[in-house]
Amino acid sequence: MKIKSLDPRVSRLELDAVDKQPDAVLKPEEHWETYQVFHQRKRGEKHSSVGIVHAPSAEMALVFAKEQYGRRGETVNMWIVNTRDVLAMDYDDYDVFATTPDKMYRDPAGYKVNDKIAEFKKSNLHV
Amino acid sequence: MYGGGYIHDDQKKKTDITAEDPALLAEFEARIARGEKIEPRDWMPAEYRRQLIRMIEQHAHSEIIGALPEGTWITRAPGFRRKLALMAKVQDEVGHAQLLYSAAETLGKSREDMINDLINGKSKYSNVFNYPSKTWADVAVIGFLIDAAAIVNQVANSKGSYGPYCRALERICYEESFHLKQGHSIFVYLATGTPTQRAMVQDALNRWWQPIMHFFGPSDKMSQHTETLMRWKVKMASNDDMRQQFLNMYVPKIREVGIVIPDPNLRKNPETNMWEFTEPDWNEFYEVIKGNGPCNAERLAVRRAAEDNGAWVRAALRKADQHYVTPLA
């Protein structure tokens, strides 16, 4: 028996009505690999990571990314990187950065001499 | 569009939180309590991972299946403006499915497995899409009110704890607001149009009102085990709160154009400031979840046909040295 649908597109598919669909329709990796997409909105701005596309090749990834990540608003450029080629840190290794904000000697705010100057101005050494 | 407010959960699959390492669990919960996001390769309780996959996957399924009842009308949309808008709207639903499947993939379930579980019925999607869209006015009601309901749910969820899901929802909510506007526009044009147009949209609302009231799921009094999910910021708002919020925002917008909501008991109680309404038929709700709604079989058959018909394209393009890795974000 064919499915009777209100949707003319579905009627044209002439689908069989079945009681139960099979457990697996898709085989592993049938939707290919993933590519990370980087999007640049305007010249002068940086590219930012906006998401992924599934694609069989970098060129095809670009074909897909153009519409999935560039179909609204402004875009001037995109990059595509195979997810396999990205070496990402573990969040567990966050501790390598933990003390960085404490290293005031790398920070302009770490150098305060106004007190010294004021003190000097009040002192006898100041002519 | 459509993060179905109600997310079906098979309680038999629940995992035991007490088996988790207490120190890691405490750190995880403290991070969420501080308002920090959880990222894909963080340690997380198995139950958190399972619940998120379940929720994001069902949301993704709702998008891809939701594209069908509206896609029905693409070829019949009246006039250029409506035709272009509906094409873009349905395209967005497919785009949302792509974004959501991608977010769920970061938790370790492949897109192929998710789609298999959609088709074989192991994983659910929002019940509303198991109802037929019979006339053009259904496009108005779906685009306006079901997208509105979805926005209520998604705005809440976008403040949840899982980074990739929040990021996907941020973009999705923006696009949903276009959907709502275009749905509302059709709704208003029909409601303020000819007698035939008015009758069309009234009839559509009459048919869709119960599925809309089902949308956020049964009253919280009837549902269970939400405490942990709320603490983990997986579930962000109660079913009742979301339904009240929806009624507050949209009942006036329906009534202002003279369309009658088919529930004589619907009223805002001035003392409690809460909406009172006739309880929708929850037996029907559970029957539809079980697969016995008017369109369940068709929706799954169509999704399967789309995958089957595309199989040769995917196989032909696949490179021999292909090797899938879990996406990063």
Added chain:
Amino acid sequence: MFNKETLDAVRLLLLFQADDHLIIGHRNSEWTGLGPILEEDIAFSSIAQDKIGHALGLYSILNENLGEADPDTLAFMRNETDFTSSHLVELPIGEYDFSLVRHLFFDLAAHIRFEDLATSAFDPVAKLARKVKGEIKYHVFHANTFIKQLGHGSEESKARLQSAINQNFGLALGMFESFEGEQLLIDQGIYKGEAAIREAWLGEVQAVLLEAGLKMPDASKVEPVLGGRKGFHTEYLQPLLDEMTEVFRVDPAAEW
């Protein structure tokens, strides 16, 4: 200013292209939600939207510059015999091989035509052609990438594409049906004419097919399927129009 005969020829040219774009956009939109993979579903939908948009642009010129009815009336209220679409665009979507090959055939032609029209002496169409240049570039990039990768894909994909190419080549040649007044357009720098477009098209198709490892049919041995421009259509156009206009015709005077 152009004389009446010239403007009548412009009218035909624009109507042919508007009808072709509307019908192929409509056909391709049928794939939305049913495509072979989510990403392609999205891409192909955008292409369909662009085609509908280009049809709207062309009908708008007919309306604003040539005194024809408004775009909605032209698209949704004409009879089948008033349509001038080529038979290629009328056929149902079939399987993805057919839809992709039709997309390649159609978009290479659209690309050549719009490139020519971008320098047309008839200014409104030149403006439109320049505006949509980037959109068509993407359509061609999409078609070429698919055809090349599938051409070098599996035995099945090669065979499917080759047979879709062979079976529909005559239909594709039907896109270049000559029409009355064409010479006036050529003489006045409005359009380079169907024969020239066809020549350029054959060259581009051959280049893509060569790169895709597919065989180019011998155009001199294939009979073009003509008649669409004169209002003779396939059996598929009337049902398409019935479906497309079902809601609009409930009350054409109503605002939808």
